[in-house]
Amino acid sequence: MSLVLDRVSYSVKDNILVSKMDLKVSPGEVLGIVGPNGAGKSTILKLLAGDLRPLEGVVMLEGNNIETITPLQLSLYRSFMTQTAHIVFDFTVREIVAMGWVQNIDAFTKSKAIKEIIEVCDIADLSERRFNTLSGGEQQRVQFARNLLQLWRPCASSKPRYLLLDEPTASMDMRYELGLLNHLRQTAGHFIGVVIVIHDLNLAARFMDRLILMNHGEVIAEGAPEVVLDPNRLSDVYQTPIKVERNDLLDRLLVHS
């Protein structure tokens, strides 16, 4: 059970975005993708989501080539929180969240699920407001709720699911950023594989089970945060001096320049 990139390459014209990439995501783990701007992180997510078709190699979901799965079937297995959020018409927050409902189950279960998700995500006070009037961080909290609803199941499910997130906390304040990352850890516990593109290496070190460091469309390092976040390697990839030290009081890695 896994979502796999198998020797996947992708390029636009002569610009190679991803080169012969191997990657495996399993349900229950939180995988962070880090790397400088333009490293190919978002492209990886779009390939995993089935939105971009690899030019070489294959994307496999539960042993099936993702290109052979219908959009409807795929929507039951993975959701993708992207960075864009501009919406032309006036929808309420509740309506936006409800768009995440993809299952063919009765309306009562649906409204129960929406209520539960709105409470869990702490957006009850926003739920009747117009989405367009929210701040960037609030909009991200709502989009996160919509993605959680897409993967919500009425009872403990053993069907693997995958949640992809592209800088989900970019506009959030610290409180909600930590809240979302804590939430991801819980989400992973429901047999969901989480892949997140994140820039903050301290948070990456603290919340991720596994990290992939990318540069120029290639994997530079992969493994536990302590292994990947090597100061020499980071300084090289980000082309700026970076220090990494272990803080025993906090029991975590600290990355700083």
Added chain:
Amino acid sequence: MMRAWVLPSLIGVKFKSGKFVGLGVLLVASFVAGLSQGAVSIPLLGLVNGSATELEQIVFAEIRAPRVFLAGFVGASLALSGAVLQGLFRNPLADPGLIGVSSGAAVGAISMIVLGAALSIPDWAEAYVMPLAAMSGAMAVTFLLYSFANYFGRFSVVTILLVGIALNAMAGVVIGLFQYVSDDAQLRTLVFWLMGSFSRAQWASVLPAIGVMVGASLVLLRQVKNLDRLQLGESEAYYLGVDVPRAKRHMILCSAAAVGAGVSLTGIIGFVGLVVPHLARLFLGSSHRLTLAGSVLIGASLMILADLLARTVMVPEELPVSLVTNAIGAPFFLWLIARAARS
């Protein structure tokens, strides 16, 4: 499909269904007013209990009823197509008339008026050739618009209007050419097209057109969830399970078919597809389940009332109904632009 009509909160259900009952009453009242009022006023009860004169019966069955039904269905189709195009292009100013879809349909229909004689079309097919030509014209323009949009990424509010101006101008050239080469009789028919009117409604041509409009509208109404999800972006709609190319194809083909079938009988009637969806959104909400259903009800009611006004305001003369819709729609359009400019 039914499940989609149940709202999550019970209060919401009561609130919204009350408004829908109101719109239903408005539609029935429009029908009654449209059927009974006119140059000859007809007692509807008299038709039922047999006290109506023969003249009244003939006027009702052969002139009044087909006209009012055509107005209702054309109004509903234009409004629904407008709402779908606005959703598809994610653009509040999309309207079949403004962006050139209606002009495309008119070019198709007019080419048949002028060139039809040379094509020696059999009599039985004549009633169908014009709607088909109009629908093809509407589809050609919609596809052109869409491939433009795909090529340049998402259409901005302004770009789509500018492309609409260009397409309308191109259609104007073709229409002008046809006007130039047509004879007197053809010219009279042509002018009727450009004005937009329900005065030529006859059952023989109205019924097939209504069939097309109903069929296309049913497909469009099934797109409510897809339209909602498209508002998040095309990729996001795909992540939520929408087969985006297929949904777009259905929306483009069916909105063009609905507009084309109407235009082939009535000519160009402007602004209904722009104004009505906005009224529906203001009144009911932006969720397409509400917007689309509301557009159908409001579009049919308003068109019947506009036609009633057009044919009663200066009896025995008749105004083209497009004068009425333009008189209401143009200021509304200005208001929309002002609102868009402010935000």
